[in-house]
Amino acid sequence: QLQLQESGPGLVKPSETLSLTCSVSGGSIISTSAYWGWIRQPPGKGLEWIGNIYYSGNTYYNSALKTRVTIAVDTSKNQFSLRLRSVTAADMAVYYCARLSGIYDISPGYNIGMDVWGQGTTVTVSS
Amino acid sequence: DIQLIQSPSFLSASVGDRVTITCRASQGISSDLAWYQQKPGKAPKLLIYDAVTLQSGVPSRFSGSGSGTQFTLTVSSLRPEDFATYYCQQVNSYPLTFGGGTKVEIK
Numbered sequence: 001q002l003q004l005q006e007s008g009p010g011l012v013k014p015s016e017t018l019s020l021t022c023s024v025s026g027g028s029i030i031s032t033s034a035y036w037g038w039i040r041q042p043p044g045k046g047l048e049w050i051g052n053i054y055y056s057g058n059t060y061y062n063s064a065l066k067t068r069v070t071i072a073v074d075t076s077k078n079q080f081s082l083r084l085r086s087v088t089a090a091d092m093a094v095y096y097c098a099r100l101s102g103i104y105d106i107s108p109g110y111n112i113g114m115d116v117w118g119q120g121t122t123v124t125v126s127s
Numbered sequence: 128d129i130q131l132i133q134s135p136s137f138l139s140a141s142v143g144d145r146v147t148i149t150c151r152a153s154q155g156i157s158s159d160l161a162w163y164q165q166k167p168g169k170a171p172k173l174l175i176y177d178a179v180t181l182q183s184g185v186p187s188r189f190s191g192s193g194s195g196t197q198f199t200l201t202v203s204s205l206r207p208e209d210f211a212t213y214y215c216q217q218v219n220s221y222p223l224t225f226g227g228g229t230k231v232e233i234k
Contacts, residue, residue: 037223039171047163047171047214047225060221063128096170100218111218113161115182117170 002027004097004118011124012091018084018123022097029078030055032105036080037114038071040093048093052100053080087125094120129153129217133226139234144205148229150198150215158194159219165228166211174213175200205231 008020022036029036038050051061053071061069065084073080084091098114130153140146150160158178163171173182175191178198188203202209210233215226 046228047165047216049216049223049225052221052223060223062222098170100223102218111159111223113173113176113182113216113218114163114171115173115176117172120170 002099002116004099004116006095006097006118006121008121008123010122011126012087013127014088014125015086018082018087018091018125020082020095020097020121020123022080022082022118024078024080029073029080030075033101033103035060035100035102035104035111036073037098037100038082039096039098039114040091041096041120042090042093050082050084050095054104089125092123092125094122096120128222129156129220129224131215131217131224131226133213133215133229136227136229138229138231140205140231141234142205142207146202146205146209146231148200148213148215148231150193150200150226152196152198152217155195156217156219159217160191160193160198161216161218162189162191162200163214163216164209164211165214171214176218202231207233 003025005023012018035052037052051071053059068085070083097118099116101115102111132151160178162175165171179191212230
C-alpha cells in the first residue's frame with residue numbers, strides 16, 4: 001500500500017533553510033485524487049498545516065508561513081519537498097508529510113482528508 | 128482564515144464511557160470536516176471525513192455529525208486504545224486549518 005517517508009537533516013542552524021523530502025512508495029505521485037502536503041507539530045502542541053502541492057506543481061500555503069515556504073514536486077523521483085527559510089526556534093517541530101485525498105479532475109476540486117501519513121521527522125533549530 | 132475551536136481541550140473519562148468532542152468553525156464549511164486521532168509519538172490517523180463518513184477500518188463506535196459551523200465526534204463506548212488526542216480539520220477552503228485538539232485521558 002501507499003507509504004510516505006520523510007528525510008532530511010534533523011538539525012538546522014537559526015536563520016538557515018530547513019529542507020525535507022518526502023518519498024512516496026507503493027503508488028504514483030501523479031494522481032488526480034491526491035494533493036501532497038506538509039504538516040508540523042511543535043513539542044507538546046497541536047498540528048499546523050504548512051502547505052500542499054499537486055503533481056502538476058499547483059501549491060497552497062499556510063498564510064503565516066507563505067513568505068518563507070516553498071513546496072516542490074519531483075515526479076521523476078516520486079518525491080515532494082519542503083523548504084523553510086530563515087528558521088528560528090519557533091520552527092522546531094516534528095514535520096510530517098501526508099496525502100490529502102480528494103477529487104481533483106473536476107472543477108472545483110473536492111478535498112476529503114489526509115489519509116496517509118509519514119512517520120514524521122524531528123527538526124531541531126540550534127547553533 | 129477559518130478558525131476551528133475544539134472543546135473541551137482536555138477530557139477525563141473511563142473505559143465504557145460515551146464521549147463527545149465538539150468542533151466549531153468560524154464560518155460555514157458545509158460538511159468539509161475531518162477528524163483525526165493521534166497517539167503519543169505517532170502520526171495522526173484519519174477517523175472520519177465529510178463530517179460523518181467513517182474511514183475504512185475505523186471501528187463503528189466512532190461517529191461524526193454536524194454541518195455548517197458545528198460538528199461533533201462521538202465515541203459510543205471508550206476502549207483503552209481510544210485514549211489519545213483528537214483533532215478536527217476543515218478541508219473546505221485554503222488555507223486548511225486544524226482545531227487545537229482534545230486530549231482524552233483515563234479517569
